[in-house]
Amino acid sequence: MKKYTDTGKNDTRSGFGAGLTELGRTNPNVVALCADLVGSLKMQDFIDENPERFFQVGIAEANMMGIAAGLTIGGKIPFTGTFANFSTGRVYDQIRQSIAYSGKNVKICASHAGLTLGEDGATHQILEDIGLMKMLPGMTVINPCDYNQTKAATIAIAEYDGPVYLRFGRPKVANFTPADQKFEIGKAILLNEGKDVTIIATGHLVWEALQAAEQLEEKGISAEVINIHTIKPLDEAAILASVGKTGCVVTAEEHNILGGLGESVARTLTHNHPAPQEFVATMDTFGESGTPEQLMEKYGLNAAAIVKASEKVIKRK
Amino acid sequence: MSDTQQLQDFVTQVRRDIVRQVHKVNSGHPGGSLGCAEFLSVLYQEVMHRKEGFDMDGIDEDLFFLSNGHISPVFYSVLARSGYFPVEELNTFRLIDSRLQGHPTTHEGLPGVRIASGSLGQGLSVALGAANAKKLNGDSHLVYSLHGDGELQEGQNWEAIMYAAAKKIDNLISTVDRNYQQIDGCTDDVLPMGNLVEKFKAFGWEVLEIEKGNDIDQIREGLNKAKSLTGKGKPVAIMLNTEMGHGVDFMMGSHKWHGVAPNDEQLEKALAQNPETLGDY
Ligand SMILES: Cc1ncc(C[n+]2csc(CCOP(=O)(O)OP(=O)(O)O)c2C)c(N)n1
Ligand SMILES: [Mg+2]
Numbered sequence: 001m002k003k004y005t006d007t008g009k010n011d012t013r014s015g016f017g018a019g020l021t022e023l024g025r026t027n028p029n030v031v032a033l034c035a036d037l038v039g040s041l042k043m044q045d046f047i048d049e050n051p052e053r054f055f056q057v058g059i060a061e062a063n064m065m066g067i068a069a070g071l072t073i074g075g076k077i078p079f080t081g082t083f084a085n086f087s088t089g090r091v092y093d094q095i096r097q098s099i100a101y102s103g104k105n106v107k108i109c110a111s112h113a114g115l116t117l118g119e120d121g122a123t124h125q126i127l128e129d130i131g132l133m134k135m136l137p138g139m140t141v142i143n144p145c146d147y148n149q150t151k152a153a154t155i156a157i158a159e160y161d162g163p164v165y166l167r168f169g170r171p172k173v174a175n176f177t178p179a180d181q182k183f184e185i186g187k188a189i190l191l192n193e194g195k196d197v198t199i200i201a202t203g204h205l206v207w208e209a210l211q212a213a214e215q216l217e218e219k220g221i222s223a224e225v226i227n228i229h230t231i232k233p234l235d236e237a238a239i240l241a242s243v244g245k246t247g248c249v250v251t252a253e254e255h256n257i258l259g260g261l262g263e264s265v266a267r268t269l270t271h272n273h274p275a276p277q278e279f280v281a282t283m284d285t286f287g288e289s290g291t292p293e294q295l296m297e298k299y300g301l302n303a304a305a306i307v308k309a310s311e312k313v314i315k316r317k
Numbered sequence: 318m319s320d321t322q323q324l325q326d327f328v329t330q331v332r333r334d335i336v337r338q339v340h341k342v343n344s345g346h347p348g349g350s351l352g353c354a355e356f357l358s359v360l361y362q363e364v365m366h367r368k369e370g371f372d373m374d375g376i377d378e379d380l381f382f383l384s385n386g387h388i389s390p391v392f393y394s395v396l397a398r399s400g401y402f403p404v405e406e407l408n409t410f411r412l413i414d415s416r417l418q419g420h421p422t423t424h425e426g427l428p429g430v431r432i433a434s435g436s437l438g439q440g441l442s443v444a445l446g447a448a449n450a451k452k453l454n455g456d457s458h459l460v461y462s463l464h465g466d467g468e469l470q471e472g473q474n475w476e477a478i479m480y481a482a483a484k485k486i487d488n489l490i491s492t493v494d495r496n497y498q499q500i501d502g503c504t505d506d507v508l509p510m511g512n513l514v515e516k517f518k519a520f521g522w523e524v525l526e527i528e529k530g531n532d533i534d535q536i537r538e539g540l541n542k543a544k545s546l547t548g549k550g551k552p553v554a555i556m557l558n559t560e561m562g563h564g565v566d567f568m569m570g571s572h573k574w575h576g577v578a579p580n581d582e583q584l585e586k587a588l589a590q591n592p593e594t595l596g597d598y
Contacts, residue, residue, distance in 0.1 A: 034501075060508070286424060288414075291413070
């Protein structure tokens with residue numbers, strides 16, 4: 001199996017911060033907004049270098065989304081920053097009407113997604129945001145897997161004209177993709193070729209999927225691992241090609257089983273090539289306080305859970 | 318309990334509970350919690366009319382809603398020490414499988430909590446609904462709520478503030494923790510809100526100010542005054558001028574301690590400044 005090395009754990013939100021800082025230097029149209037969470041979103045460097053291109057709106061996310069929409073009228077490329085919960089559910093209709101329906105070039109950048117923000121607990125742990133965002137016509141939904149990829153994605157979405165939801169997180173996770181990668185929106189990345197099962201993962205669960213593939217190899221199971229960083233538009237061709245070969249699939253995401261990547265994959269398969277699928281996701285539940293590791297374990301979102309799901313789905317072929 | 322020294326002892330113990338909870342899990346919000354220790358202690362120990370035990374509907378008793386849910390450490394300590402759940406349970410703050418979630422929740426059934434909070438700006442609306450229900454039930458007890466000052470930047474508050482006066486919700490006393498701090502800095506640097514007293518007044522509220530929001534006597538006096546203003550056709554607001562981090566010298570007056578836990582050495586310092594009174598859990 002192909003070897004991937006963790007070059008040092010890092011948080012994906014810092015990848016966003018680094019990408020934004022670079023955009024500040026290279027693209028004069030990029031502006032940033034934040035709702036009293038500058039430190040959490042790692043936006044300080046951008047602010048220091050471009051104070052006039054930063055808008056602190058206070059704790060007022062709905063207003064922030066409206067202002068961002070307005071800034072696009074006049075050619076600015078606004079990047080909004082707050083937690084995933086307050087980037088989506090909190091402001092859904094503002095996004096729906098003023099950004100998605102109006103076709104505005106706003107980049108909704110959301111940190112602290114999912115359970116692994118940890119101790120703050122369920123009020124902050126949104127597990128429904130991918131679903132909310134992917135249901136909006138015209139919205140692009142991206143959930144990169146590590147620091148390097150989040151930085152690359154941040155830079156790439158500035159080049160793309162249209163609303164984007166960029167999802168990342170708080171915990172330090174393995175950093176294993178190339179620092180110099182070019183991020184292609186909507187293009188799945190085949191990380192490991194295999195023949196018995198396809199594991200399709202998004203976000204930091206991609207690393208867990210690679211760990212799972214190693215463990216499966218020891219058991220004599222050959223797993224293909226695909227990094228789906230873009231949930232919408234979904235790279236259906238890559239998924240169908242892989243499942244056509246392996247005949248079954250496990251999807252893995254830090255999100256509710258309802259409305260997430262898994263359902264998008266299931267729909268693709270049902271339309272084109274029905275195949276057994278197992279879902280590694282949260283099972284229609286809210287989260288709770290705890291350390292990221294404890295929560296991944298309790299809610300079944302780690303490599304062990306992917307291994308189990310893979311063994312199960314192979315038996316269903 | 319009405320003696321000020323006794324209440325001061327209660328507050329000091331609450332301060333210990335706050336820093337110990339946050340230190341243990343190296344996360345949580347000590348600053349706002351410390352600043353509201355006196356207020357919540359006076360409210361629960363002296364002012365609110367509370368029944369024995371806890372039931373969700375809270376008929377024939379006063380209700381309290383914490384809108385700025387991040388100050389859960391002070392809320393949990395005051396609830397536990399007011400008899401809602403065992404004080405030892407403070408040991409489980411923010412741990413997995415705990416009822417003491419990072420932000421208060423009804424999901425795990427913690428007695429004393431009637432609504433989840435943590436996502437800011439929603440508590441006043443809930444308090445209004447509960448106040449409406451009390452009126453429908455012919456229940457003359459009051460509804461209290463607490464809000465951060467930064468939290469008032471959320472627009473929903475102003476919808477609720479408008480509604481409260483328009484609908485003459487006069488069985489409600491809403492307090493603003495006016496510490497002039499929020500996460501990114503001083504409220505006046507992040508997004509100045511101007512004169513909040515005048516804003517509430519302009520929206521049709523009865524407003525009173527507690528100049529020293531960490532002074533037990535002033536809080537007692539202010540809350541009793543506020544109570545006397547209820548039932549007269551207007552909602553009542555209290556502008557409570559507190560100090561973030563009050564009672565722990567190195568945490569005082571700075572937004573830096575909004576959501577950061579003390580290390581071992583800092584914990585010892587904080588505890589030394591607040592000697593044990595009612596007994597640690
Ligand atoms: C809707 C929402 N947006 C953002 C946050 C993140 N947040 C938590 S506390 C806080 C600052 C609150 O300031 P204030 O109400 O003044 O409380 P204090 O810092 O004084 O305790 C922010 C922005 C949140 N919890 N909810
Ligand atoms: Mg404040």
